[in-house]
Amino acid sequence: MIHLSTLFRVSQAIARTIEINELLQVLSSHVLEYSGAEKCALLLLQDGEWELRALADSRGVQLTTLPLAYSQDVPSKLIQYAETHLNPIAIENLCTDLPVIGNYLKTHRPQSLLCLPLLNQETLLGILYLEHRSAQGLFTDDRLMVLDCLANQAAIALDHARLYQTVQRNESRLRAVYESNNDAIMLLSEKCFVDCNSATLAIFQCPAKSEFCGKHPSQISPEYQPNGRLSSEAATDHIVTALTRGYDRFEWQHCRWDGSEFIAEVQLCRMEIDDQAILQAIVRDISDRKAVEAAIRQKSTELEQALLQLQKTQLQLVQIEKMSVLGNLVAGVAHEINNPIGCIVGNVSVMQNYVIDLMETLDLYQANFPEPGITIEQQLDAIDLDYLRQDVPDVMQAIKDSGDRIAAISQSLRTFSRTDGAExxxxxxxxxxxxxxxxxxxxxxxxxxxxxxxxxxxxxxxxxxxxxxxxxxxxxxxxxxxxxxxxxxxxxxxxxxxxxxxxxxxxxxxxxxxxxxxxxxxxxxxxxxxxxxxxxxxxxxxxxxxxxxxxxxxxxxxxxxxxxxxxxxxxxxxxxxxxxxxxxxxx
Incomplete structure (x- = not known):
């Protein structure tokens, strides 16, 4: 019979154990010891399949992950029945009407056996199997009550251990991601850095985490940022913004441990750890990106200048071609006009002299032959000689003026079509x-x-x-x-x-x-x-x-x-x- 003090100690031992493998060892060894059984097997559900996780006997406890289907140490038929009905099963000398007697029980024929489902809030977590090959009447009502109590404690402890295992696994994964990230990842309180990953030390060329943690962001920055603000003031503003709004993103000039500077993209994200607001800072060195962007901007500027020069050249070619065609056309027209106009203008003066001579000759004829005859007088009346004397000089002057006007137009055409030289x-x-x-x-x-x-x-x-x-x-x-x-x-x-x-x-x-x-x-x-x-x-x-x-x-x-x-x-x-x-x- 287990005393209450013993039960209390066993319960405490189970409750104190949080790591899953340690719990399996403690649980199986204590249950074997205080149940009086020769063998204790502990099975757990893993992804919907039963696995034998611990086997305890007089030789000690053996931890394993053997699937039930491959195990020769437990009665699989009995385990499956217990999984379905979720009730403790105690059998003496294999006397039972339950459909649980399989090859294992027929072969080993234990005199006393007990199968205890481990339930936590009606969720089946595992099964304890106990047996004694020679002793009968081992699992009395009192002992069953105590073992059932231990089973409840075990179910709770297993649930906690699994949660702890999940947390540990997730934490390990997160830590692996945290440490393997190429970006510098840091935890930042309102005053200083409290943690950082390996990439942080590499990027900042810091020899040890202990040297990095405890520093304020302004202590790993130049005194002034490129925008002219004090780093201490700007860093404090960004921290307050992230803590207030939950997020902040900006570019920042940092210093390495050797004093060299680099430009970084910083993301601050607010998170809660142990009910305390803290910032996760992700710092990415973007010096290469900035250099590429600068090169692209430079190349774009060069291309824009080349395009502008090409456009200017095109304009010049268009202008030269247009003016050349127009100038040649106008110059050709002016040249063709010049020759006949020169002839007209040049001969008008001669014609004016000829007309004057003719008029003077007519005057002499009229003076010496006042009676020229009927025929000549009729002809003089027909041509209206007096009108001709007045009009012919005006006509000749009009011809001369028009010729001069055309010559002026020709000169204007030549002025417009002037060909530009190099100077x-x-x-x-x-x-x-x-x-x-x-x-x-x-x-x-x-x-x-x-x-x-x-x-x-x-x-x-x-x-x-x-x-x-x-x-x-x-x-x-x-x-x-x-x-x-x-x-x-x-x-x-x-x-x-x-x-x-x-x-x-x-x-x-x-x-x-x-x-x-x-x-x-x-x-x-x-x-x-x-x-x-x-x-x-x-x-x-x-x-x-x-x-x-x-x-x-x-x-x-x-x-x-x-x-x-x-x-x-x-x-x-x-x-x-x-x-x-x-x-x-x-x-």
């Missing part, structure tokens, strides 16, 4: 403006949709400037052509009579300024909204329909004025009021 040359921009207006005169004339567009000029006396005349003429051409396009667009949908009441005009003004000259070209077209004004000089930007605009004209103008000539080109525009381009050019 700048002196040029009067007013001549360039006039020649450009002349080239565009056909577009300024009235048509079926609108009246004539008036061009009003206000020219101050300007000095000649050092420039590339052909390129400046291209600028004037692009701005004036756009102004005409804008006015034509505004005229759409309006009647000719309505437009005739308030004809459109383009105003060109020039004046001398301290740094050079200023040219203003203003139209009374539709104007431009701010979003268009911001991009008006961008490469390939156009508001015109496909096929009507290339987006190159004003980009070329900007490049010529600003980059080639060191001047400025500005736009002022109001929707509904027109646009004004102001150019400044150094002398």
């Amino acid at each position: 700048k040359q002196l040029f009067n921009v007013c001549d360039g403006l006039d020649s450009t207006v002349l080239i565009l005169r056909h577009r300024l004339k009235a048509n079926e949709q609108r009246p004539k567009i008036e061009v009003v000029t206000h020219y101050d006396q300007l000095p000649e400037i050092n420039c590339f005349p052909g390129q400046l003429n291209q600028v004037f051409m692009n701005i004036l052509a756009n102004a005409i396009d804008a006015i034509d667009e505004l005229s759409e949908g309006r009647s000719f009579q309505e437009l005739a009441q308030s004809p459109h005009q383009i105003t060109i003004s020039t004046r001398a300024i301290e740094s050079g000259i200023q040219i203003t070209i203003a139209d009374d077209g539709p104007g431009m909204p701010p979003e268009v004004q911001r991009r008006i000089f961008d490469y390939m930007f156009t508001t015109k329909e496909v096929g009507k605009g290339t987006g190159l004209g004003l980009a070329i103008a900007h490049q010529i004025v600003v980059e080639t000539h060191g001047g400025t080109i500005d736009l002022q525009s109001q929707v509904g009021e027109g646009s004004t381009f102001t150019l400044t050019l150094p002398c």
Whole structure:
């Protein structure tokens, strides 16, 4: 009979044991000792299958993990029955009506046996099997009561041991993850680091965990962060933020133990350990990433510059080709005009002298032969000689004036089509403006949709400037052509009579300024909204329909004025009021 004091000691021994294998050994040895049995077997359920985990006899306790199906030391049929019915089974001399007698019992024929399910809150955790091969009447009611009490204690202890084993296993896994992580992982209180993994020591080149723990983050940082804040203040702010909000993420400049610095990405996550708020800090060295990002940014900048240079080159090629074609055409026309006009203008003076000679000769005939005869008098009346004397000089002068006008036009064409050399040359921009207006005169004339567009000029006396005349003429051409396009667009949908009441005009003004000259070209077209004004000089930007605009004209103008000539080109525009381009050019 087990005394209460003995039962208490056994219960305490079981309750004190938390590690599963130790518990199995303590439980099986104590039950064997105080039950009077020769053999004690302890079986546990593992993933739904029974395993023999401990076997105790006079030789001691043997721990194992043998599946029930392969065990020769316990009656499997009895175990399966006990699993189903969950009641203690005590049998003397194999006398029973229960279907539990299998090969093991028939072979070994124990005189006393006991099968005790280990239940905790009606959950089956294990089974204790006890037997004695020769002694009968071993498991009396009193002993069964004591063993049942021990079984309950054992079930509770097994449940706790399993929970402890699970916790230990999870902790081991977490610790393995914690230690094997390539990032520095630390536990941080409000004041200092309290733990860290191996990667932390490697990243910071710290010789020992004891040297790292106890330090405040600012102690492993430079005095100031790249943004100029004190590390001590910034670190405290981040800690407070993470503790308050539960999370914080930021970049941080750290110091290694040798004094070298590196940039890191830091994540702070609030967690509870033993009812105390603590931060898990994950620090990742992103120096390589930052170097790659810097290299990418550098490469992007180089590519952008190369693209910009390519666009500039393209603009230059377009400009050169356009001006070359236009210049050759205009120069060819001017050349073809020059020869006949030179002949006309040159011979008009000769013809005027011939006419004077003829008139003087007629006067002599009339003086010497006052009566020329009926036939001659009739002819003189028919041709109205007096009218011819007055009109022929006027006609000859008109021919001469027209010839001079055509010669002036030819000169304007040559001015517009001037070929630029490698060096700048002196040029009067007013001549360039006039020649450009002349080239565009056909577009300024009235048509079926609108009246004539008036061009009003206000020219101050300007000095000649050092420039590339052909390129400046291209600028004037692009701005004036756009102004005409804008006015034509505004005229759409309006009647000719309505437009005739308030004809459109383009105003060109020039004046001398301290740094050079200023040219203003203003139209009374539709104007431009701010979003268009911001991009008006961008490469390939156009508001015109496909096929009507290339987006190159004003980009070329900007490049010529600003980059080639060191001047400025500005736009002022109001929707509904027109646009004004102001150019400044150094002398």
